[in-house]
Amino acid sequence: MTPPKHSAKIERLKKRRQFLAVAQGLSCARGAVLIQDLPRPSTQEPAELSQVSDPIIGLGFTATKRLGNAVVRNRAKRRLREAARLLTPLHAEPGHDYVFVARNGAPNRPWARLLDDVKTALLTLAAGRGDPPRPARPNQSRDGRSGRSKPAPSSSR
């Protein structure tokens, strides 16, 4: 195992407000997972914030009802939680909040592929190349994103 990049404390996001806030940040979809990323709102004074970045990573996990019944949703979130436990010490940015959204295939995608999905998504976000948030009440004009420099999503097979 590679040594962790940092030893940031990990917190769980628990309130609906927190999830809605992170949804305003960058996002990146890879395979069976969509990850949203937002720098943490500073709870300290600006002077204190400037010295060292806030050493906390916030994590949240979501699965919509579209994915399946409660058993399927729980299984998807558990697998994402396990993947996040293994990979966030290596690839996540301290001082950021992440929300892992389960997509189709999250409950039964081969474990190695799911780990790869999470890893590449985290790296893409760390490089600041995620997608901007969708408009709040969208008509979903899908040509609005066509020109963006987004790598083709790895086709799930």
Place this chain on the structure above:
RNA sequence: CCAGACGGCCGGGCGGUCGCUUUCGCACUCGUGCGGGAGAGGAAAGUCCGGGCUCCACAGCGAUACGGCGGCGGGCAACACCCGCCGGGGGCGACCCUAGGGAUAGCGCCACAGAGAGUAGACCGCCUUCGCCUCGGCGAAGGUAAGGGUGAAAGGGUGGGGUAAGAGCCCACCGCGGACCUGGCGACAGGGACGGCAUGGCAAGCCCCGCCGGGAGCAAGACCGAAUAGGGACCACGCGCCUGCUUGCAGGUAGGGCCAUCGCUGGCCCGAGGGGUCCGGGUAGGUCGCGAGAACCGCGUCGCAAGGCGCGGUCCAGAGGAAUGAUCGUCGCGUCCGGGUAUACCCGGGCGGCACAGAACCCGGCUUAUAGGCCGUCUGGCCCA
């Protein structure tokens, strides 16, 4: 052995590695570490009934409205549940199904077809009389409702007598109603003097009868309670001028602001406050509610059973974006392919094959979903003895 009926049970096993929640013990740098224990279901589901619990409302009784229930007896805290029995229907049978009170309390409805569908009716027919006439029919009047035809249903059925032809017109049996008798706690069953065909179906159309029923729900409810804003009390400081008094308040005024701008006039508003300490309401948030119970497991006993009683033993999830798992190996099962000879069976390999489904305050039920498998009792066949 085959086909089937009913009842009960299980619903992946084992082992690595890494984790989560909680509890106990021990450490210490006091929130972490180490060790031990416990940690989803038969439906946790749907949220359809019945309760516990909490808050709100409420003198008692009756009536009305609304909703629910509806054979009888028993069980239960209670029920729309369960058990046993009765009536009706289905099956060769084991068994299964059954919204099963009232149609002489009243209203309403009975499509289509048909002459007629509920104070019955007469299309084809049948019979009598009369008339005409080509002697076989036609027409008119009347009597009928057996037969045909329509329909889910045609105002009892079958047989006989009777008659011009017929008809409960009369008779027998069946059916129907039924005083009463017998058995049963009862639903009901058996018999039945007598009546003499009057009494069709639908109550899942309205309704009538009997019984039951306050409302909302753990987001119930209780407690703690930050920042900010607002409320109250007290303290000291300050507050142009006038008046009043209950001596810290009220009214007026100088002054200021607004009504697009300027002048005049008019209207409205401000016209003493800020600071400190304390108090109470309340938001975010947090804690409790929260699991020893109509509990579970044995044994005994009563009961056909549901279940009751007695004795002994056990402690059995408590999360909160929501733990109870993730992953790897192996075994088991299923399926596909190839081979051994075709069935049975065996060997090798593949599988992104392994049910329905996740506690959310807690119990008792109901309903619905469910791959595969096990056990028991019974029924109908076939073979052997």
